[in-house]
Amino acid sequence: MNHPIRYATALLVLSLSLASAAPPIAGSVALDWAFRFASAITSDDRDRSKAQQVVVLDLAEIGQLESAARRADSIVGWHRGAAYADIAALYAASGDEARARALIAKAESAQREAEGWHGPRIATHVAQAHAMLGEPASAAAIADSVAAADPRQYSGRAAATRATAHAARGEFDQAMALLDGLGGDDDLEIAWARVTGYVAVARQPRVTAKQRRTALDAALTAAATVPGWKQAEALESLADEFRRDGALARARELLRRAEALVLPITDTLSIRPALLSNLARKWAGVGDVDHARLLLAEAEAAVPSAMTIERPPILANIASSWVAVGATTEASRVYGMAFDAAETLVNARPRALAVVEICRSMGKARLDPEAATRQRLESLLAGLRDPW
Numbered sequence: 354m355n356h357p358i359r360y361a362t363a364l365l366v367l368s369l370s371l372a373s374a375a376p377p378i379a380g381s382v383a384l385d386w387a388f389r390f391a392s393a394i395t396s397d398d399r400d401r402s403k404a405q406q407v408v409v410l411d412l413a414e415i416g417q418l419e420s421a422a423r424r425a426d427s428i429v430g431w432h433r434g435a436a437y438a439d440i441a442a443l444y445a446a447s448g449d450e451a452r453a454r455a456l457i458a459k460a461e462s463a464q465r466e467a468e469g470w471h472g473p474r475i476a477t478h479v480a481q482a483h484a485m486l487g488e489p490a491s492a493a494a495i496a497d498s499v500a501a502a503d504p505r506q507y508s509g510r511a512a513a514t515r516a517t518a519h520a521a522r523g524e525f526d527q528a529m530a531l532l533d534g535l536g537g538d539d540d541l542e543i544a545w546a547r548v549t550g551y552v553a554v555a556r557q558p559r560v561t562a563k564q565r566r567t568a569l570d571a572a573l574t575a576a577a578t579v580p581g582w583k584q585a586e587a588l589e590s591l592a593d594e595f596r597r598d599g600a601l602a603r604a605r606e607l608l609r610r611a612e613a614l615v616l617p618i619t620d621t622l623s624i625r626p627a628l629l630s631n632l633a634r635k636w637a638g639v640g641d642v643d644h645a646r647l648l649l650a651e652a653e654a655a656v657p658s659a660m661t662i663e664r665p666p667i668l669a670n671i672a673s674s675w676v677a678v679g680a681t682t683e684a685s686r687v688y689g690m691a692f693d694a695a696e697t698l699v700n701a702r703p704r705a706l707a708v709v710e711i712c713r714s715m716g717k718a719r720l721d722p723e724a725a726t727r728q729r730l731e732s733l734l735a736g737l738r739d740p741w
């Protein structure tokens with residue numbers, strides 16, 4: 354006869370063993386490499402901490418929240434506080450209020466230690482975390498305080514944060530009124546804040562289907578006030594929202610409008626291949642794969658016009674769009690080109706930052722490096738030395 358305690362212990366050991374043997378979330382290995390390269394930048398504290406912050410947020414966004422929070426502990430400088438707050442916002446969105454509050458406390462501690470404009474910058478992230486918890490009073494107090502010090506840069510963001518907090522509580526009319534009140538201001542920061550604010554309102558769980566459509570229509574109206582290629586980005590973001598709702602015809606309409614803004618951009622502007630690549634990814638999302646392929650070919654043709662230092666992340670972006678199209682062979686080829694371009698960079702700092710961006714791209718595309726690529730990464734990491 355089996356002893357019940359021994360039997361339970363054996364089951365526990367077995368379950369822990371199985372859990373430890375579970376494969377990591379796809380993309381997390383690539384992001385681990387990205388963090389290693391970010392952390393290897395010893396010549397520039399700002400570049401290192403900024404690169405670590407964005408990788409940490411990538412980890413959180415693919416579902417590795419605790420891994421992201423642990424890695425945030427090693428960031429030196431104000432980017433650590435921003436990272437804590439951003440992860441807290443994602444925990445709040447997932448429904449884990451206790452973990453969100455614990456990370457907000459760590460972000461606030463980092464904010465108190467920060468100097469100059471770094472403190473207000475962290476505060477904007479903290480305010481958004483409070484907003485995701487559905488706490489308009491706390492979000493407003495922080496966001497409005499920051500906006501009072503620099504109205505042009507932060508007033509739009511403050512209104513968007515407060516609107517998100519109201520929408521999270523189901524207070525849709527109050528949320529919309531805050532954003533509507535920003536109308537008539539042609540400043541880019543304000544216009545962009547209105548678009549992102551309306552979209553954030555539309556995404557809140559307590560918003561009804563009818564309210565969601567009202568918020569998205571308002572975002573579309575606000576997008577018309579965003580100048581230049583930034584308007585194309587706004588339209589693509591809105592196309593994603595309509596696609597999620599099953600409104601494919603509306604999504605395609607917005608993508609055509611975005612494309613009309615992107616195609617005339619000259620190849621001499623390095624932003625063009627990235628914009629074409631992003632647009633291709635969106636077209637693939639609505640099922641127009643052939644059109645996406647044409648745009649990717651055009652994006653790749655524009656790469657040689659970019660500065661040498663800009664090519665690795667541009668190529669990685671194009672490769673990730675080939676993943677979205679479902680063309681894994683093309684994706685592998687272009688990721689190889691991205692690594693080739695990174696290896697040509699003479700100084701170690703830009704080379705490390707280039708590899709960070711390539712690995713981030715792979716991670717967000719839910720790809721992890723194969724054996725040959727891992728060997729290449731090991732060689733690149735070992736080669737990070739003077740000149741920086």
